Amino acid sequence: MTDLGDLIFRTCDDEGEIHVYQNACCRYLTFGNHVEQSCIELAVPARLAYVYTQAMMLALLLHPAPRRALLLGVGGGSLVRALRAADRALHVIGVERRAAVIDAAHAYFGLPDDRHVRIVCDDADRFLAACDQQFDLLFADLYMADGMCPRQVAPDFLVHCRSRLAGNGVLVVNQWSSEFAGNRAALVALNEVFDGRVVNLHAQGGNILSFAFHDALPDLHRDAWFDAAQALGLKLSIPLQRHARNLWRQNAEVLRSGRFRRLPR
Helix, strand or coil, rough: CCCEEEEEEEEEEEEEEEEEEEECEEEEEECCCCCCCEEECCCCCCCCCCCCHHHHHHHHCCCCCEEEEEEEECCHHHHHHHHHHHHCCCCEEEEEHHHHHHHHHHCCCCCCCCCEEEECCCCCCHHHHCCCCCCEEEEEECCEEEEEHHHHCCHHHHHHHHHCEEEEEEEEHHHHHCCHHHHHHHHHHHHHHHCEEEEEEEEEEEEEEEEEEEECCCCHHCCCCCHHHHHHHHHHHCCCHHHHHHHHHHHHHHHHHHHCCCEEE
């Protein structure tokens, strides 16, 4: 037994090991080590277990009426489940390059399988290059066994992401904040590609979430936005208003004025 519990499933593919652990409370997906890639709480499997995934749901409140969402990096499928729970009319495409991860997500993490969800086994770069659809929400959460896939903050990758956004579309990028220089370069790249239309949220646990906008920032009225976050949070059983308040506090000048400020090079 490890700190994550008992190993209940193990397989491997060309990229390495895939493990599923379980203890009395939770089930975890890892890529052959003890770095958690996904988690479900056994008592409430539909609830988002990680703070950063909870905060990513703010994207639903930063677009006036999202109808199509693209997830690059499916993992255990927690974001897919949450998006479907938040809006049953939302169409979701999830892209995951490892077929064995998709199989594990279906078997052990309740990855949804319905007419509004399509899971594609493909490389994110290749999918973006071939895709002719546009999306209201795009989530980039590409991680390897020991950290973030550097491609997801490469300037050319971000350009491809922006090209797949519809008008008023929002890109959400999840990063670890452990390396200041790398995060700084990523934030500069996001600001360059999106003409400064980016707000960032430093989430508890060491993640930085960047929300990048294809067009102008939506017209947000603080109290009404907090109320909307509270309502959606209750629906998903997560403290979303707390995350909304943190995003507002960390970006107060921008969100009050609707004017973005470029990061210096």
